[in-house]
Amino acid sequence: MEKGSNPAIEERKDSVQTKGETKMQLKCNTDSVAGCVSQRACVYCGARVVLNPITDAIHLVHGPIGCASYTWDIRGSLTSGADLFRFSFSTDLQEMDVIFGGEKKLTRAIDDLVEKYHPPLIFVYSTCIVGVIGDDLEAVCKEASRKHGIQVIPVQSSGFIGSKSAGYKAACDALMRLIEPPPGEIIEQDKTINYLGEFNLAGELWIIQNYLKEIGIDINVALTGDSRFETLKLASKACLNIVQCAGSMIYTAEQMKERFGIPYMTVSFIGIEDTSESLRRIAQTFLDPEMMHRTEELIQEKTAAIAPEIAFYRSKLQGKKAAIYVGGGFKAISLIKQFRELGIEVVMVGTQTGRQEEYETITDLVKEGTVIMDDTNPSELEKFILEKEADLLVGGVKERPLAYKMGIAFIDHNHDRKHPLSGYAGAVNFAEEVYATVCSPVWKYRSIMTAGEKEEKP
Amino acid sequence: MSIQKENYRNVSENPCNMCMPLGGIIAFKGIEGSMTLLHGSQGCATYMRRTISEHYEEPIDVASSSLNEKGTVFGGEDNLKKGLDNVRLLYKPKMIGVLTTCLAETIGEDIGGITGRYLQDRGLTDLPIVNVSTPGYGGSHSEGYWHTIYRIVSSLACDRTSHSKINVIVPHISAADLREIKRMLREMDLDFTLLPDYADTLDAPYSKPYKKIPDGGTKLEDIRRMPGAKATLEIGLTVEDAQSAGKYLETEFGVPLFRVPLPVGIESTDIFFDTLKIISGKAITDEITRERGRLLDGMFDSHKYNFLGRAVIFGEPEQVYAATRLCLENGIHPLIIATGSRSKKLEQLLHLEIAKTNSATHGYDEKFIIMGDTDFAHILEKSKELNVNLAIGHSEGKILTERADIPLVRYGFPIIDRVGGQRMVSAGYQGSLSFLDRLTNTLLENKYRNYRQTMYGKYYSVSAK
Numbered sequence: 065m066e067k068g069s070n071p072a073i074e075e076r077k078d079s080v081q082t083k084g085e086t087k088m089q090l091k092c093n094t095d096s097v098a099g100c101v102s103q104r105a106c107v108y109c110g111a112r113v114v115l116n117p118i119t120d121a122i123h124l125v126h127g128p129i130g131c132a133s134y135t136w137d138i139r140g141s142l143t144s145g146a147d148l149f150r151f152s153f154s155t156d157l158q159e160m161d162v163i164f165g166g167e168k169k170l171t172r173a174i175d176d177l178v179e180k181y182h183p184p185l186i187f188v189y190s191t192c193i194v195g196v197i198g199d200d201l202e203a204v205c206k207e208a209s210r211k212h213g214i215q216v217i218p219v220q221s222s223g224f225i226g227s228k229s230a231g232y233k234a235a236c237d238a239l240m241r242l243i244e245p246p247p248g249e250i251i252e253q254d255k256t257i258n259y260l261g262e263f264n265l266a267g268e269l270w271i272i273q274n275y276l277k278e279i280g281i282d283i284n285v286a287l288t289g290d291s292r293f294e295t296l297k298l299a300s301k302a303c304l305n306i307v308q309c310a311g312s313m314i315y316t317a318e319q320m321k322e323r324f325g326i327p328y329m330t331v332s333f334i335g336i337e338d339t340s341e342s343l344r345r346i347a348q349t350f351l352d353p354e355m356m357h358r359t360e361e362l363i364q365e366k367t368a369a370i371a372p373e374i375a376f377y378r379s380k381l382q383g384k385k386a387a388i389y390v391g392g393g394f395k396a397i398s399l400i401k402q403f404r405e406l407g408i409e410v411v412m413v414g415t416q417t418g419r420q421e422e423y424e425t426i427t428d429l430v431k432e433g434t435v436i437m438d439d440t441n442p443s444e445l446e447k448f449i450l451e452k453e454a455d456l457l458v459g460g461v462k463e464r465p466l467a468y469k470m471g472i473a474f475i476d477h478n479h480d481r482k483h484p485l486s487g488y489a490g491a492v493n494f495a496e497e498v499y500a501t502v503c504s505p506v507w508k509y510r511s512i513m514t515a516g517e518k519e520e521k522p
Numbered sequence: 523m524s525i526q527k528e529n530y531r532n533v534s535e536n537p538c539n540m541c542m543p544l545g546g547i548i549a550f551k552g553i554e555g556s557m558t559l560l561h562g563s564q565g566c567a568t569y570m571r572r573t574i575s576e577h578y579e580e581p582i583d584v585a586s587s588s589l590n591e592k593g594t595v596f597g598g599e600d601n602l603k604k605g606l607d608n609v610r611l612l613y614k615p616k617m618i619g620v621l622t623t624c625l626a627e628t629i630g631e632d633i634g635g636i637t638g639r640y641l642q643d644r645g646l647t648d649l650p651i652v653n654v655s656t657p658g659y660g661g662s663h664s665e666g667y668w669h670t671i672y673r674i675v676s677s678l679a680c681d682r683t684s685h686s687k688i689n690v691i692v693p694h695i696s697a698a699d700l701r702e703i704k705r706m707l708r709e710m711d712l713d714f715t716l717l718p719d720y721a722d723t724l725d726a727p728y729s730k731p732y733k734k735i736p737d738g739g740t741k742l743e744d745i746r747r748m749p750g751a752k753a754t755l756e757i758g759l760t761v762e763d764a765q766s767a768g769k770y771l772e773t774e775f776g777v778p779l780f781r782v783p784l785p786v787g788i789e790s791t792d793i794f795f796d797t798l799k800i801i802s803g804k805a806i807t808d809e810i811t812r813e814r815g816r817l818l819d820g821m822f823d824s825h826k827y828n829f830l831g832r833a834v835i836f837g838e839p840e841q842v843y844a845a846t847r848l849c850l851e852n853g854i855h856p857l858i859i860a861t862g863s864r865s866k867k868l869e870q871l872l873h874l875e876i877a878k879t880n881s882a883t884h885g886y887d888e889k890f891i892i893m894g895d896t897d898f899a900h901i902l903e904k905s906k907e908l909n910v911n912l913a914i915g916h917s918e919g920k921i922l923t924e925r926a927d928i929p930l931v932r933y934g935f936p937i938i939d940r941v942g943g944q945r946m947v948s949a950g951y952q953g954s955l956s957f958l959d960r961l962t963n964t965l966l967e968n969k970y971r972n973y974r975q976t977m978y979g980k981y982y983s984v985s986a987k
Contacts (some may be wrong), residue, residue, distance in 0.1 A: 072612055073612070096588045098604045100610030105565040105569065109568075124533070130543075130569070135568070162659055169532065194630045196629055223563035223566075224625060365823055403571060441612075462582070464775075481633045511730070
């Protein structure tokens with residue numbers, strides 16, 4: 065294969081670049097190229113992952129069974145109460161429904177579910193074929209809302225209308241319908257904040273919630289980790305929105321600013337540096353010297369508590385090279401900094417749905433020679449992992465076997481992971497995981513291909 | 523014993539099956555040098571790759587024509603052709619499988635026409651493209667698997683020249699089971715074409731350098747020559763004739779067809795070897811006889827523990843049938859037998875199987891429930907009702923453990939919350955015994971974990987009063 069940052073496919077050339085080689089803008093936020101084996105999912109997936117953590121909602125997929133099967137309990141989101149969200153509901157459309165339309169079936173499905181579960185809220189997701197056969201989701205949901213006296217919200221997420229990012233927007237649209245107070249009702253603002261783009265994977269929301277509580281800030285509601293119908297209804301009473309996964313929820317932050325005048329700021333609680341910095345920036349907005357003082361105390365206390373562990377892992381990991389391929393831009397940015405905290409250099413970084421400004425930040429952060437890519441595929445991952453001699457890859461389920469087949473370490477940063485990676489606690493978990501994979505004894509056998517061979521002396 | 527039938531619903535609550543193209547991808551994975559492209563929107567390929575990757579722990583590269591709004595309205599021919607170009611450039615496959623999705627089927631794409639024109643336009647004479655219609659709403663992944671094998675054979679098998687091999691068509695089982703079936707065929711001194719053969723492609727040895735398309739798989743040349751085989755052994759009693767490649771070879775080319783169940787349990791494995799004996803004309807080897815004896819020995823050793831078993835079995839029809847037979851032979855009560863597929867054949871087979879137990883002296887006195895086209899909400903409800911203490915099936919059945927404390931012995935596909943699903947052996951006399959041991963040990967673990975507390979609660983407090 066040819067060397068350098070050029071991918072094999074001509075159409076992909078502007079989506080891959082090496083820092084220092086070109087000054088062009090990276091091409092991103094476009095449709096995937098046919099036949100390239102993109103790692104991206106679809107519009108429905110984007111919408112589903114954003115809304116799914118709402119714990120007391122019924123998430124009903126209007127479509128064929130596959131769309132529901134592949135997303136059943138897909139996120140490791142935890143709940144402090146209801147767990148209806150962990151069930152998978154589908155209208156399971158059949159050939160006859162495709163020919164004659166699925167509206168009646170959808171109505172019956174909603175009737176059955178309301179009778180059995182009495183949910184306060186139902187999201188109805190549209191899938192590819194629903195978009196084609198033209199079922200009027202809006203009308204069915206409106207009628208069901210009226211009949212049952214609960215909120216039934218359509219999510220316009222037909223798979224072919226765009227990429228995963230279009231699904232984020234569909235989810236944000238659905239959320240705004242939920243957040244909007246009924247006409248005439250006024251919700252007073254208080255001193256609480258909302259936490260957008262946080263999905264409570266393995267309890268990550270709770271970790272950050274505790275830090276904020278210690279410095280005197282209460283979270284009103286997270287969008288959407290561990291949220292409920294009642295708490296989401298009062299989202300507009302917060303005085304500030306902090307946005308973590310900007311890729312998915314900056315749109316809602318913008319809408320809430322426009323509609324309710326709530327300011328927002330982007331934050332990240334991935335890694336020590338970003339966690340401390342985010343806490344500081346949030347506290348600053350309250351203009352309260354006492355709170356600033358408590359914040360600095362907390363940062364110092366927490367950082368000092370984990371310093372020995374981090375130092376240990378750093379001593380083991382110093383000088384290793386990492387490759388990153390994750391869903392969103394914020395995660396990639398934080399990971400670059402977090403690897404730096406461990407003495408690890410990033411040599412390749414890419415995302416499925418990163419935005420232009422995020423790629424600019426990434427380019428500023430990395431060293432010359434680092435490969436930056438949007439919507440990449442296994443062929444390019446393989447090529448650059450080899451060329452850049454990465455020791456480990458960060459990614460999701462689909463990337464994991466590729467790393468192992470190439471004989472390198474792997475970090476799971478997918479959304480069904482079972483351990484939290486947020487805040488100071490998460491930073492230790494992350495370092496521990498990097499250590500567990502990079503320093504595993506198994507890799508010493510990676511170059512030994514037959515039983516007679518011996519390990520090469522370094 | 524009697525049978526009750528359960529199936530109805532307006533809404534699927536926690537699905538017990540996946541969709542057709544997923545089964546198609548697995549079938550294509552068993553062909554040498556093949557690459558698969560899904561004609562539809564981007565997400566389908568990604569979801570299926572993720573699910574298959576998690577089970578087999580292998581990179582699963584599947585391309586998509588990535589249909590967008592324009593392609594959906596005006597037709598996806600350009601996308602599909604561009605997809606094929608890029609797949610050829612990146613993977614240099616020997617064969618390409620094109621599977622449709624809901625979207626492609628609903629907008630009425632003529633993939634046969636498109637791929638035909640594509641081959642002509644590009645002047646490709648030696649690159650077979652096999653098209654398969656697999657709308658997600660057309661059936662479960664199990665039907666998708668069988669239908670794709672049927673399409674592979676009906677598209678490629680053409681050479682009637684007779685040879686000494688037999689055709690062996692296998693259901694979707696673990697890679698290790700495929701290897702075990704191959705070992706048994708060799709043990710009987712048979713030369714064979716196994717289809718699909720993903721024993722190595724979906725459980726690839728670590729080697730350097732990494733290969734985008736792993737070594738292994740059924741050779742295209744062997745598939746072409748299937749019509750000249752001595753016989754076809756189709757392992758799959760639940761396959762409908764219209765989806766049976768064995769039936770096709772029999773009808774079109776007169777290749778004698780032998781259909782046998784998956785060799786799990788003593789009776790099915792006996793049928794397997796009896797059939798091999800007939801086909802090969804050779805005696806069963808001492809090695810196999812010893813393996814059979816060891817299975818029987820193991821069955822006798824653990825029969826009392828197994829009689830404690832009150833099982834729910836779920837998954838793809840062929841596996842469900844196999845596990846049910848293993849349970850019935852060993853005194854485990856298969857109280858609920860369920861599949862997310864719609865399989866008339868499975869239902870008929872189970873009726874026969876259960877009718878046999880009526881005349882027997884052993885104690886199957888309870889009602890058995892057969893659930894077709896079902897979901898886990900129903901399975902869970904019935905399992906609680908019938909005091910089930912053992913679940914046998916794929917990982918999604920973890921809901922039974924979570925919600926009703928029923929231990930799950932993982933069997934079938936997908937196994938995504940434990941390692942080694944691809945390496946688990948359950949076929950043949952040896953595999954059956956190892957499967958049975960997994961069942962027995964789960965029952966024992968449950969009994970031993972709880973018995974002190976159970977006895978204390980049951981008797982101590984009573985006598986103390």
